[in-house]
Amino acid sequence: MSHSTVFSHLWNCRSAYHRQNRLDIAAASFPLPSSSRCSLQSATRAASPPALKSETRGFKMGLRVWLLWWRWTGVSPRRENTQPTGWSKGGKNRNSSRFLAPLRLRRRPPRAAAVGDEMGIKGLTKLLADNAPKAMKEQKFESYFGRKIAVDASMSIYQFLIVVGRTGMETLTNEAGEVTSHLQGMFNRTIRLLEAGIKPVYVFDGKPPDLKKQELAKRYSKREDATKELTEAVEEGDKDAIEKLSKRTVKVTRQHNDDCKKLLRLMGVPVVEAPCEAEAECAALCTNDKVYAVASEDMDSLTFGAPRFLRHLMDPSSKKIPVMEFDVAKVLEELELTMDQFIDLCILCGCDYCDSIKGIGGQTALKLIRQHGSIESILENLNKDRYQIPEDWPYQEARRLFKEPDVTLDIPELKWTAPDEEGLISFLVKDNGFNEDRVTKAIEKIKSAKNKSSQGRLESFFKPVVSTSAPLKRKETSEKTTKAAANKKTKAGGKKK
Amino acid sequence: MLELRLVQGSLLKKVLEAIRELVTDANFDCSGTGFSLQAMDSSHVALVALLLRAEGFEHYRCDRNLSMGMNLNNMAKMLRCAGNDDIITIKADDGSDTVTFMFESPKQDKIADFEMKLMDIDSEHLGIPDSEYQAIVRMPSAEFMRICKDLSSIGDTVIISVTKEGVKFSTSGEIGSANIVCRQNQTVDKPEEATVIEMQEPVSLTFALRYMNSFTKASSLSDQVTISLSSELPVVVEYKIAEMGYIRFYLAPKIEEDEEMKP
Numbered sequence: 001m002s003h004s005t006v007f008s009h010l011w012n013c014r015s016a017y018h019r020q021n022r023l024d025i026a027a028a029s030f031p032l033p034s035s036s037r038c039s040l041q042s043a044t045r046a047a048s049p050p051a052l053k054s055e056t057r058g059f060k061m062g063l064r065v066w067l068l069w070w071r072w073t074g075v076s077p078r079r080e081n082t083q084p085t086g087w088s089k090g091g092k093n094r095n096s097s098r099f100l101a102p103l104r105l106r107r108r109p110p111r112a113a114a115v116g117d118e119m120g121i122k123g124l125t126k127l128l129a130d131n132a133p134k135a136m137k138e139q140k141f142e143s144y145f146g147r148k149i150a151v152d153a154s155m156s157i158y159q160f161l162i163v164v165g166r167t168g169m170e171t172l173t174n175e176a177g178e179v180t181s182h183l184q185g186m187f188n189r190t191i192r193l194l195e196a197g198i199k200p201v202y203v204f205d206g207k208p209p210d211l212k213k214q215e216l217a218k219r220y221s222k223r224e225d226a227t228k229e230l231t232e233a234v235e236e237g238d239k240d241a242i243e244k245l246s247k248r249t250v251k252v253t254r255q256h257n258d259d260c261k262k263l264l265r266l267m268g269v270p271v272v273e274a275p276c277e278a279e280a281e282c283a284a285l286c287t288n289d290k291v292y293a294v295a296s297e298d299m300d301s302l303t304f305g306a307p308r309f310l311r312h313l314m315d316p317s318s319k320k321i322p323v324m325e326f327d328v329a330k331v332l333e334e335l336e337l338t339m340d341q342f343i344d345l346c347i348l349c350g351c352d353y354c355d356s357i358k359g360i361g362g363q364t365a366l367k368l369i370r371q372h373g374s375i376e377s378i379l380e381n382l383n384k385d386r387y388q389i390p391e392d393w394p395y396q397e398a399r400r401l402f403k404e405p406d407v408t409l410d411i412p413e414l415k416w417t418a419p420d421e422e423g424l425i426s427f428l429v430k431d432n433g434f435n436e437d438r439v440t441k442a443i444e445k446i447k448s449a450k451n452k453s454s455q456g457r458l459e460s461f462f463k464p465v466v467s468t469s470a471p472l473k474r475k476e477t478s479e480k481t482t483k484a485a486a487n488k489k490t491k492a493g494g495k496k497k
Numbered sequence: 498m499l500e501l502r503l504v505q506g507s508l509l510k511k512v513l514e515a516i517r518e519l520v521t522d523a524n525f526d527c528s529g530t531g532f533s534l535q536a537m538d539s540s541h542v543a544l545v546a547l548l549l550r551a552e553g554f555e556h557y558r559c560d561r562n563l564s565m566g567m568n569l570n571n572m573a574k575m576l577r578c579a580g581n582d583d584i585i586t587i588k589a590d591d592g593s594d595t596v597t598f599m600f601e602s603p604k605q606d607k608i609a610d611f612e613m614k615l616m617d618i619d620s621e622h623l624g625i626p627d628s629e630y631q632a633i634v635r636m637p638s639a640e641f642m643r644i645c646k647d648l649s650s651i652g653d654t655v656i657i658s659v660t661k662e663g664v665k666f667s668t669s670g671e672i673g674s675a676n677i678v679c680r681q682n683q684t685v686d687k688p689e690e691a692t693v694i695e696m697q698e699p700v701s702l703t704f705a706l707r708y709m710n711s712f713t714k715a716s717s718l719s720d721q722v723t724i725s726l727s728s729e730l731p732v733v734v735e736y737k738i739a740e741m742g743y744i745r746f747y748l749a750p751k752i753e754e755d756e757e758m759k760p
Binding site: 134140142143145454455456457458459460461462463464465466 | 537751
């Protein structure tokens with residue numbers, strides 16, 4: 001039986017069903033690309049070796065039915081292979097390793113954050129989610145009770161100014177017309193932390209390092225642009241644009257910082273003024289066991305070496321975003337890098353201190369660092385025609401800022417004291433037009449949070465030990481799959497360039 | 498290769514019901530000595546330690562030490578399919594991603610195999626030193642369960658104080674306060690109804706009732722519960738599992754605010 005007999009039989013069958021609109025079928029029965037049609041023929045040939053002469057009728061029928069079904073639906077197990085290669089490249093491929101992975105369930109796969117809102121190191125969250133998923137853990141907000149946590153204040157104030165009480169261009173203000181969103185935000189979120197038994201320490205930025213001035217100037221000019229566009233948008237009455245642009249014009253001023261410091265001191269919450277960068281100071285406090293973790297949205301904190309770094313701690317409870325905890329030691333372990341190499345990786349990804357090499361994103365940077373070990377060696381080996389290295393590229397200076405930032409540990413002992421009721425009422429209600437009832441209630445909350453005796457943690461009594469039993473095959477499989485996935489990705493990334 | 502045959506299968510069901518509320522995922526460790534588990538709750542306040550000794554199993558084969566990560570809710574789903582009189586066998590092959598629970602009916606006329614996927618769990622293992630406790634209270638487990646349940650309708654915390662008089666459980670809440678005192682009582686007909694207090698020093702500690710209540714889920718495993726208290730240590734609530742081992746719950750006390758704590 002040659003394949004043409006199968007074809008004609010197939011054709012007859014179909015005609016019998018659709019005699020009326022045969023023409024349509026003729027057109028519709030070959031919707032597949034030519035390559036698939038070839039494979040149909042080869043499939044038929046493969047399925048009809050000489051031995052088929054003696055085949056039973058049942059098998060013939062089965063083959064026919066199968067072919068019919070395949071022609072009608074256009075779906076077959078073969079179809080995927082017959083697609084031109086590269087057809088399914090792109091987003092889908094990225095997850096394929098997850099589907100092909102063994103049956104083992106994964107606990108809480110870390111969610112990659114949107115890249116757009118990344119601060120500090122560009123694309124680092126995604127890079128870590130792809131390459132060091134074990135270094136990220138989702139934690140409940142409540143699980144940080146009793147912990148001292150250093151909060152990057154400037155970052156929080158900036159967020160409050162953008163989000164709290166804003167509709168279009170209007171923000172919360174006091175009688176004098178000064179913005180009070182930052183106070184509202186700082187007051188409420190700090191109370192939320194205190195109520196959860198968390199002990200926050202707010203760290204404020206000092207003088208920015210010289211290198212950051214470039215970045216700051218860029219931000220300044222962006223803000224200028226946004227301000228211009230905003231006036232245009234207001235003239236045109238474009239509401240969405242107003243909403244978007246007015247957020248971009250937000251700037252944290254010295255006044256905002258001073259207001260918040262005053263508020264926090266009145267609330268009995270310790271404030272630390274960093275000599276230079278707040279993230280660096282936070283990281284230093286954490287490294288020296290003054291605090292348990294650092295909370296910021298700025299991925300810089302990891303580059304500064306904060307052993308534990310939390311994102312989304314200061315997000316409003318209404319958003320229901322779990323806190324994401326990063327463990328720097330695990331990051332290094334999973335990426336197979338030293339801290340110095342990780343800092344170089346961050347500089348290559350793009351940091352606040354200097355430009356990065358155009359065309360080198362996180363994935364390529366990771367590959368290069370793994371291959372060459374340091375920026376110097378990468379520069380020696382990099383194809384200079386393909387990648388343009390910035391003319392004035394102070395990466396060594398940036399590296400120095402990350403490695404030896406200007407920080408101080410000479411700070412007074414961190415103490416959480418009772419709130420100054422009268423002070424708070426006079427500052428918030430009289431000076432800034434807050435509702436007195438609400439403030440009084442909030443003060444009650446602070447006091448009751450303080451009075452509650454706090455729950456101890458087991459780790460303060462028992463110390464972790466290394467478990468002696470080996471997991472049932474676990475390590476080998478997981479390593480293989482992640483490595484294979486990583487290889488695939490780097491290859492794909494390399495080809496694109 | 499792992500093969501553990503437990504004639505009294507209901508025991509495993511009860512163990513699981515006892516810890517399921519506290520911990521969702523845990524690593525079961527198997528070694529030559531027995532089948533054990535150590536896991537903390539998500540907030541690292543309470544810890545459960547389980548030991549089922551090898552001798553307690555009818556057949557115990559464990560070629561090398563290994564740990565199996567399981568989701569306890571999924572495990573409970575499978576064990577719920579076992580009859581109360583069934584013999585349960587836990588099996589796992591080297592290099593496998595799954596564990597198999599085999600249920601045999603007592604008459605051997607029905608055999609069910611349930612295969613469960615394992616998971617990757619990186620959990621911290623805490624070293625728990627053997628220590629002398631200032632006070633050890635042994636009392637009927639049903640009594641302790643009743644006390645915790647009653648007190649939690651009044652307040653969220655319980656103060657457990659042991660003096661020469663006896664052991665006092667007290668709480669207070671918005672609607673009022675409550676005190677329950679249990680005295681030493683060894684003159685009972687049945688030994689499981691006795692209350693025994695061994696005290697070196699008087700001790701008083703505060704605990705969250707929520708956790709205590711979830712510990713009492715283990716009451717079905719043992720008629721008696723042992724509560725060990727020391728002012729410097731978490732409380733230990735222990736239920737002995739007859740001839741097999743124990744299930745111990747550790748709970749960190751509540752601490753007064755003034756004390757300087759670790760970061």
